[in-house]
Amino acid sequence: MKFEDIKGFAFDLDGVIADSARLHAKAWHQTADEVHSEWTPELAEALKGVSRMDSLEMILKAGGHENDYTEDEKVALATEKNTKYLKLVESLTPDDVLPGMKAFLDELKASGYKMSVASASKNAPAILKQLKITDYFEGVVDPAKLHAGKPDPEIFSLAAGVMDLAPEVVAGLEDSGAGIKSINAAGELSIGIGNQLTEADVRFADTSDVSLAAIKDKLA
Template sequence: MTKFSDIKGFAFDLDGVIADTARFHGQAWHQTADEVGTPWTPELAEGLKGISRMDSLQMILDHGPKTRTYTVDEKEMLAEKKNKNYQALIATLTPNDILPGMADFIQSAVAKGYQLSVASASKNAPMILEHLGLTRYFVGIVDPATLHAGKPDPEIFTRAAEILQLQPSQVIGLEDSAAGIRSINGAGEVSLGIGEQSVLQEATLNFATTVEVSLTAIEQAMTD
């Protein structure tokens, strides 16, 4: 069992953990779903969390009418259109959009000597961190374009630990999706889920909201 004293770094998902850019993803994917005739449901919206752009598009197509088959080029065009819609939305982000408590947690973790990295499926993570004013706190960001597989595969969180030059057992991964929690667990890191425990039941640690996340609270949860 990993002890809090073993932890030297944190690997953050971005959407829904540092900022609520998930709502922008939802808006942009909803537009895509409408375009291809897929009914937009809460279950579909939840299933898209934490997975790559092309995997998300495929899920939308799989849930839609089976009246036609999309070519690779058509899928790429749909994904690019979604991304342009999403980028227009995230361009409006400011530090005020950081989720409650997260700025304090990030700043306090760095002040205490912890190393931080980002393990997000979003290729727009550098742009988002810049708009939020948080870039300087992170050692690095995993480039999802270099990965062989997306979440729930553990590769992204394995790479996040490598960026920090830490062993997986020295890292806590923060996620708000079930796919992300499985990715963290598969990488051999401590998983910290933010959100409904019923959805994130595989998480080692669970906090209902970002405002509850602090070094003190994590240490307490790991010693209970």
């Protein structure tokens, strides 16, 4: 995709706009302790961008406990985790927007680009409200409408639809490998936050490095 073709940007939320990923990790760590699965940096990384029930399954499997709970018990565990997480979300302020992202949102708005949020989190609207950036976006993909999570392309295809744009004129921003695969499969330009995301079309080491000029330069 050429820089001039881009008409809109679809943002993952956790780890791209805000460090709400650390809140998820804190709540999931408590769940892992509860079910006696060892919490490791590898497990924490693997959960990024993954739906709530899929995350729980990964935590249970990590400790060999995937068959120790009924479906109702799993739903209860996931609900309990979400309650803990929402309490943590209430502590977020505009200062929790990741470095450089507020300036980038301002730049996109001033330049006339459309924006949407492609997050697997059902709590994305609450997070955006706490960060006071809801009005920047055309809308948020409703995770309840998804048939498959990342790396399936569905969420980023829907994010393009939220902006009333075709995928081929949309750039998606992600900080996870599953998210980059999702963007690529949707036929959009993938912008990775993290040098380890080798499948991304464009990579930045940190959110503070992202700007329209930097994207244009990397695509040249």
